[in-house]
Amino acid sequence: RQIAASPEAEKLRREPKFVRVVGNSTDYHLWTSEGGHWAVHDGVLRGRGSPGRVRFWQSFEGALAVRFRVRLAAPGSRAALVLGEHSGEGIRLGLEGGDGRAQGSGPMAALGAEGWHEVALRLDDERLHWQVDGGAERGVPVERGWGGGVVLEVAAGAVEFDDIEIRVPREAVGPDGRxxxxxxxxxxxxxxxxxxxxxxxxxxxxxxxxxxxxxxxxxxxxxxxxxxxxxxxxxxxxxxxxxxxxxxxxxxxxxxxxxxxxxxxxxxxxxxxxxxxxxxxxxxxxxxxxxxxxxxxxxxxxxxxxxxxxxxxxxxxxxxxxxxxxxxxxxxxxxxxxxxxxxxxxxxxxxxxxxxxxxxxxxxxxxxxxxxxxxxxxxxxxxxxxxxxxxxxxx
CATH class of the missing domain: 2.60.120.560 (Exo-inulinase; domain 1)
Known part of the structure; x- marks a missing residue:
């Protein structure tokens, strides 16, 4: 009421502002398309292309944790999440069906049967840790570098992502005290x-x-x-x-x-x-x-x-x-x-x-x-x- 009665009412009035989830602008979209076809259908981010790439609007050069749901929407589909990306290179976690050995290079999250799967991973200065559907945690040593890009890739077929959550600790201490x-x-x-x-x-x-x-x-x-x-x-x-x-x-x-x-x-x-x-x-x-x-x-x-x-x-x-x-x-x-x-x-x-x-x-x-x-x-x-x-x- 005080705002409505104020002579500054028009200056103080607020209106909601909406942004698109995915698009071609680094200023106005949460994910920027860098290749392939990406769209949101029924609240799910779907990508296809060889390759298809989208980049998150914010870079994270330090420790972080990521959790998301993923579904391989077509036979033979393959995808990856890239963290710490810099000049096209980064720490890549592959996402494949079956036992994850079909393509066989680098860390791989084996998604097993068809349907939706939940993937959780953590990255620090020395290691990448991940688990699928709450199963056993796996990890590999990594060279962290100082890149910060967060990129989703679709290497083949069509892949759907949902409930993507990125958490960054306000303060972190690495195994060696850094x-x-x-x-x-x-x-x-x-x-x-x-x-x-x-x-x-x-x-x-x-x-x-x-x-x-x-x-x-x-x-x-x-x-x-x-x-x-x-x-x-x-x-x-x-x-x-x-x-x-x-x-x-x-x-x-x-x-x-x-x-x-x-x-x-x-x-x-x-x-x-x-x-x-x-x-x-x-x-x-x-x-x-x-x-x-x-x-x-x-x-x-x-x-x-x-x-x-x-x-x-x-x-x-x-x-x-x-x-x-x-x-x-x-x-x-x-x-x-x-x-x-x-x-x-x-x-x-x-x-x-x-x-x-x-x-x-x-x-x-x-x-x-x-x-x-x-x-x-x-x-x-x-x-x-x-x-x-x-x-x-x-x-």
Whole structure:
């Protein structure tokens, strides 16, 4: 009643927004078709083609668990679920009828008799585990890498999927002690220390989105610094999504999408989060992605027509409207990935003793979510980094 009586009633009014389950857009569909024919019939996702592929809208580069129902809808049908996909490669679990030995390469979930089957699997840094219809759990060692794509494939025939559920732990510790954290900002996130104008759950979304934290720094800079210590080998990845200023249903325009310029990911030093490796995307008048080492540019790439993000201007300034950015360090190699594609690489002859992770931007308005911080080195390296920062020797 208070909203209805408010002079801002038209601005505050909400309407439901629906998205299609499968389609060709990375911005507006939960699953993006990359081959074959995919459609939803009676609440079931059905795929066919040789091959048929659909990709989930969100990438998950860390530990995760997946559960789904599957039915081979035609004789000789074969399918697969691919996790940790990067540049076409990933950890593939085959789905076949019978005993699963017909095609025989790689991990295989044998679906047995006809009809629907429930498949559950878990992926961590070292192993893939799976079971079918609540039976015995099987597992194989894997090389996890830093890919995050979730892909369904149909290699032959027709296959139906239903009740697909993906769960990601907020915090995980691997068998060797390596840690990972996953933050979607659907609640108060106490693991981060904020610098600058951040707003919890600010803005609205026209593209597929869930929850986020908003940086509104049209002047100056804003950073979120993780309170934990990592490193030196670590990966930080985040979604950048357009921030929207809502004006009102009775206004023209009703809303404005701000450009997600000058996005920043840092692997920093204990005393200076900005002083280690700093990646800037959509920077320098939206023309370049740049990596800085201790404040000095050491690698860059032009954001031309081949770059995974394009600035178009207009109502939705960037295409795609939601992007996955990552900064990865392993030893002396620092990589930048945009939408799962490596856009630059730098070999540091004198690697810095980084142990801090920070994200943010400057002169921008942007929504940030689905932030992963994943340690790629044993926990003993954290103590070694502290020794390096203090001038000590690394054992």
């Amino acid at each position: 840690r990972s954290y996953f933050h979607v900002f659907d609640r108060r996130e106490t693991a981060w220390r904020a610098e600058g104008p951040w707003i919890d759950h600010g803005g609205i979304a026209c593209a597929v989105a869930s929850s986020w934290v908003s940086l509104e720094a049209l002047e100056g800079e804003g950073l979120l610094r993780h309170k934990a210590t990592f490193g030196p080998d670590v990966m930080v990845a985040m979604n950048s999504e357009e921030n929207t200023e809502w004006i009102g249903w009775d206004r023209n325009p009703s809303h404005v999408h701000h450009a997600q310029d000058n996005l920043v990911l840092c692997l920093g030093l204990p005393e200076d989060a900005r002083g280690g490796y700093r990646l800037e995307v959509n920077s320098q008048d939206r023309r370049r992605t740049v990596l800085y080492r201790a404040g000095v540019e050491v690698a860059a790439v032009e954001q031309d027509a081949r770059f995974p993000i394009r600035y178009l201007g207009g109502h939705a300034p960037y295409s795609p409207r939601r992007n996955r950015l990552a900064l990865v360090r392993v030893g002396s190699t620092v990589r930048a990935l945009v939408r799962g594609i490596e856009v630059l690489r730098y070999e540091d002859p004198e690697p810095l003793p980084t142990s801090v992770v920070a994200i943010g931007g400057y002169r921008t308005r942007v929504n940030i979510t689905h932030v992963l911080v994943r340690e790629l080195s044993p926990p003993g390296a954290v103590a070694a980094v502290a020794g390096m920062a203090a001038g000590g020797a690394v054992p």
